[in-house]
Every structure is written in C-alpha cells, then in structure tokens.
Amino acid sequence: MYWNSKKKEADKMELFDLEQLAAFSDCGTLSAAAEKLHLSQPTLTKTMKRLEEEFRVPLFVRSKNKLELNENGKLAAERAHKLLQEASELVNTVRAFDRSRHTISIGACAPMPLLGITQNIARLCKGMATSSEIQDIDILLTGLRENVYQVIILPYKPQEHDLYIKEAETESLFFALPENHRFADKKGLYMEEMDGENMLLLSNIGFWHKVHTTKMPHSRFLVQTERFDFDELIQSSILPCFVSDITLRLAGKPKNRVIVPILDKEAVVTYYSVCLLQNKEQLKCIM
Amino acid sequence: MYWNSKKKEADKMELFDLEQLAAFSDCGTLSAAAEKLHLSQPTLTKTMKRLEEEFRVPLFVRSKNKLELNENGKLAAERAHKLLQEASELVNTVRAFDRSRHTISIGACAPMPLLGITQNIARLCKGMATSSEIQDIDILLTGLRENVYQVIILPYKPQEHDLYIKEAETESLFFALPENHRFADKKGLYMEEMDGENMLLLSNIGFWHKVHTTKMPHSRFLVQTERFDFDELIQSSILPCFVSDITLRLAGKPKNRVIVPILDKEAVVTYYSVCLLQNKEQLKCIM
C-alpha cells in the first residue's frame, strides 16, 4: 500500500494546528501561546509555518524577533476559533444525544408520585437514567408534546386522543394539627374551616400549592425550602401543616400531631401517568 | 517540560479521524472507506475505536463480522461531514481573501480602455493581479460602491462627490466600409445615414452596443463572439463594420476597407478612471 505514500499536497491541517493558531491570536505571542497550551515555543513556530504552507498564503508579518498576524492570519484565526467551537459542540451534541437516549425525563405535578415511578424505572429499565422535575400542569403538557418530557404525571385524566394514559396511585391530603388545636378532635375538616390559619408549607409541592392558596386564601403559608428545616419546624412549632397518606406511609406521623382528614374533594387526587401515544411501545416498561 | 506529559484525557479528536468516520458513513463498510481514503482496514478499525473513546459514547453496533453506525454514530457522522465542509471552507475563505487583497477588480464600459489600464497595473503594481470585466454602466457604479470593483472606467465624467476621477484616453469610432460601398468616398458619415444597413459586430463591446442600437435602430447586427471569427468575416464578407482609432492603432486597418469617420458626437468618447475617494491613496499608483 505504498503507492500513494508521497502525496505531499495532503491537506494535513488538523484541529490542533488551528488551536495553536487561535491561541497565538489570543495571546499575541508564541511564547505565551506555548505556555497556555503547555507546549514549547519552537513547536508553535513550526506549526505556524506548517499552517502557512497548508493555506498556501502568508498568514504572518515577520520581523526579526516579532511575529504578527497579517490580515489573512487574522481572518484565519477568527475562523479557526469558530471551527474549534463547532468541533467542541460536535462532541457535546453527540454526548447529549446519547444521554437523551438513555434518560427518561419525567415531569410531575407533585413530588410524591415521582417516588414510585422513578423507582420503577430504575428497577425495570436497567441502564436508563431518569431526570425529573416538578412543573405547572400546562408546562408539563406542552413539554410532553415537545419531547422535553417523555412521561408526565397529572392529577387528573386528560382527554386528548394522542395521549396514552395509565392510572397511577392516589394521594389523600390531611391536616397535621397540634394536639391542643381547637379542631384536633374533629373527624374531618374542610379547608375552608381552616382558612385564615397560618400554616407551615414545604416548597416545591407542585399543583398542591395552587390548591392551598385558592381554597385557603386568607391563610399565610410559611414556606420552607429544605425538607430538614421543615421537619424541624414541625417539631418545634405549633403551626398546622399538611401531610398526605403517602408521606405518612413513608415517614410516619409527625410526633405531637393529630391527623385530621381533609373533606374537600380536591384533597383526594388520582395521578395519571401520561405519554405520547407514539411513544407507548418504547415506554411500556414504565407505564 | 514533561510535567504534563501523561494527560491521557486529551481531546485528540482530529479532522482526519472525522474524515474517516464520514467516509465510513458514506461507504457503509470499513474496507470501502479504507480504499477510498487509501488506507488499510486495520487503520480504520483503530480510528473508529479511538473516536468512540474520545466521544466517550458508543457510536457503533458491532456484530462479529459487521460494523454499523448506531444513532449516536449517525449523528456524529452527519456533524462530522458538516465540520469537514466548514474546515474546507475555512481555507478557501482565507485563500479567497488573500486573493482579493492582491487583485484589483476593474469594471469597464468597453473593452479598449481596459488594455491600457491593465498594462499599467501590471507594470506599476508588481505582485498585483487584475481581474476585469465589461458591464453596464449602472452595474459598474453600484459595483464600485459595493467594492466589487476597485476601479471602473466610464465613458463620461460622473458628478458624484465621493468619487475620485481621472481622465483616461479617448476613443473615436469609424465605419470600415468595403471599397465599393456607396459611401466609400465620403469624408464623414452620421450613423443615421447608415441606419438600415446590416453590419458585422463584435460582441462584448460594452456600452457601444447600446449606442449602435439606438442610433441605428433599423440595422441588423451580425454578432460574433470570437475575435478570430470576426476578423475572418471582415476579410470574406462585404458587410460594413465599426473600428476605432485604438483598434486601428493596435491591429491596423482591415484590408480592402475604407475608413470613414463617424460624425455623431457620441462616436468620440473620453474615458474616465473612477475609484472611491476613500481608496484614492491606495490606488494612486494606478489612477
């Protein structure tokens, strides 16, 4: 296979050469560029010569001890920057694409139903990663159609015909009242009855937030971002808060609290896992 | 300088690697790609492995005896094509830019004044190339402002104030009539008198064409593209044609023809070399 060995005209221009050119353009001096790239100055000298040969056009104005880009060189360096940027984007794009093929993005209207489904995915779809977030319901729906999410979890059953829907779990909301609260011995409460009472609330609870603020417009909600802080506050304060059957099951009943069911129909929701009908097969292991 | 020698994580991805990937994508098989690039198959095998390492993402689905791009690979190959295209455009752009810096584009309204000016450029501006073309006058003016042309040659003196103008040579038009033509003994002729006579004409004569067709609307002009064919036809036919003092000076009088001056004022033009005022200094060697 030596019959082509001596093709001297080869376009040997490589990205590393351009990187050196770009570095020289940035640093203004070969020495500085060499240091930046952890190379020796003579290496840079030779690469620049090589580039000039490959472009077959002068790129520099050479004084005895000074090297500068001429107009050609400035243009070349500028374009080299662009090309390097695009080369870097190339691998990033491919990596991101690969990642997207291996991760399922789930959008949920509330935190609790995420727990079950992400566990299921980890168990059923080995090698699949999941990324999940809690968002407003309309954002979830548009995100589903734009493939931002492969699966979304809604607190109601949507009617669109291009969606594949599967009923998931239910969640029922309760008040967790201090034992000496005036309603502590009630068997059930409407949110309206509690309206006006200040309550502890965990942030990032999705659509529940809207439920609370609409049904209890006169209450002030002391929002905690951190789960740990929230739990601490429950222990140390006498403010009522919300719990659900799921949190009760997972974390147990907060000490010194009485659990009172909420009677509003909005306090009991059934979650539905939803994906595009066209992705049904691909996602059936989850749904 | 060995303190960084062993950085194995280097982004060694080079254009040649991507070229091999692109070739594989085009050819469908390593062997074919290897042949196309004048490389051996094992080389391709190893490059593909290297690329997979550099992307840190699988790019292929490997059977025992078959290598195919997976989805990642297809994306990578597609983007590789694009990047290679852009790399090629990079050098072409720089080369074109360099060329544009070393060539003066001249637009002229007629062929004759070009002769003198291009000779002057070749003599006065060593290392400068010239490209010239003949165009309509309005195209010349817009082209000058858009830097399509550095210098244009007009048959009149423009009035714009952002232009630098230098009077160039003059050209006077004559009829070259067969010796037995009815006007052969005239001392001068108006074009109107010749209107209706069929004439030989050289194509690509710029604004002269418009002069002829407006002043002699009833004549038919037998247009020749090739100078050689035109000269042959003059010898062998009895059709009248145009000559100018410049062609007479350069090529002499056609045999068997009588030269009769044209009396219309349009038959004597003074050419003006025009450039943008802002380029005056840069072009003063020419102007």
Next chain:
DNA sequence: AGACCTTACGGCCGGCGTAACAATA
C-alpha cells in the same frame, strides 16, 4: 540582561501497514 522568534538536532510515540485470525454469507 531579558523577551522573543528561529534553526538545528535527536528521541520518542503514535499511527500505519502487514500478517494472521475469526466470523459470516
């Protein structure tokens, strides 16, 4: 003297080719 670029020289590593092997059709 210090900063910079260039040239000369030598070593080394990485990429390439050959050869041999394995698997498929």
Next chain:
DNA sequence: TATTGTTACGCCGGCCGTAAGGTCT
C-alpha cells in the same frame, strides 16, 4: 471461498522538546 472486522506486531515518520543563535528593547 470471498468479504469483512479485529488483534498482534514492528516500523517509520512526524511532532515535540532541548539547546543554541540572533535580534530587538
């Protein structure tokens, strides 16, 4: 058997670094 991909192995060239030289501030 012919084609294709992979592995093993050795060579060779190109790239890099060190050293030395020249020029300018």
